[in-house]
Amino acid sequence: MITAFLPCRKGSQRIADKNIKDFANIKGGLLSIKLNQLKKCTLINSIVVSSNDERILELVSIDKDSRIIIDERPDYLGSSSTTTDELIRYVPSIVHDEHILWTHVTSPFINEHDYQKIIEAYFFNMQQGYDSLMTAHKLQGFIWNETSPISYNRDELKWPMTQNIKPFFEIDSGAFVSSANNYKEFSDRIGKHPFIYIQEKMKSLDIDWPDDFLLAEEIWKFQNSHCNLK
Structure with missing residues (x-):
């Protein structure tokens, strides 16, 4: 049994009301989109x-889907100063299924089909020795810190072919899947041996800045207008 946990705190420092402001002419915005996607995923027991x-x-209270559970989160866990670690420690007190899928409304391009595949990959890889899953975007290029490259060695080749560079993985916050026991034992939304589930670049888009919101809107509009033409 798996529960989708969808955190939506009050306020946003970079994009005002980003969770529910109209998105691509959709009322209820990103929250409405994400709820519809999660409800269509048959492997999710509750949201x-x-x-x-x-x-x-x-x-959310208007939605009559019986799988939706509303958690009125305490204000001290919903401020801009609340850390993710604090919220993680809170989750096991409100989620009672054996497994938890933590996701965000700010990943609108992860749809019900993706969630289905992510959950299936989680359970499959548990049999291979992994204890959790997190989505990521593969970075395979010329990655530097402030002074030097960290993804390749310029003493060997100053500009190697990117396909020969050892990749890094950027956790995109699209989905974290883990057992409730891991939350309790490690105070974390992953375990000690997570499987990295690589997503396409667009699926990994996380709306965090105003430019992200505008870009995502245009992509969403284009995708849906393209579908309507078929």
């Missing part, structure tokens, strides 16, 4: 929406 925003709680 916990955790928020301290009255408008979000009201919007």
Whole structure:
């Protein structure tokens, strides 16, 4: 049994009301999109929406899907100073299924089909010795810190072919799947041996800045207008 945990705290420092502001002319915005995607995933047993925003709680309460559970999160866990670690420690107190899929409304291009594949990959890889899963984007290029490259050795080749560079993986926050026991034992949303689930670049798009929001809107509009033409 797996629960989708969807955190939506009140306020946003970079994009005002980004969780529920209209997105590509869709009322309820990113939250409405994400709820519809999660509801269509047949492997998800319940969906916990955790928020301290009255408008979000009201919007979710209108939805009559019996799998949706509303968590009125305490304000001390919904401020801009709340750390992810603090929220992680809170999750096992409100989720009672054996497995937890943590996801965000800010990943609109991860749809129900992707969640299905992610969950299936999680259970398959548990049989291979992994204890959790997290989505990521593969970075295979000329990656530097402030002074020098960290993804390749310029003493060997100053500009190697990118396909020969050892990749790094950027965790995209699209989905974390783990057991409730891992949350309790490690105070973490992954275990000690997570499987890195590589996503396409667009699936990994996380809306964090105003430019991200505008770009995602245009991609969404293009995709849906293209579908309507078929």
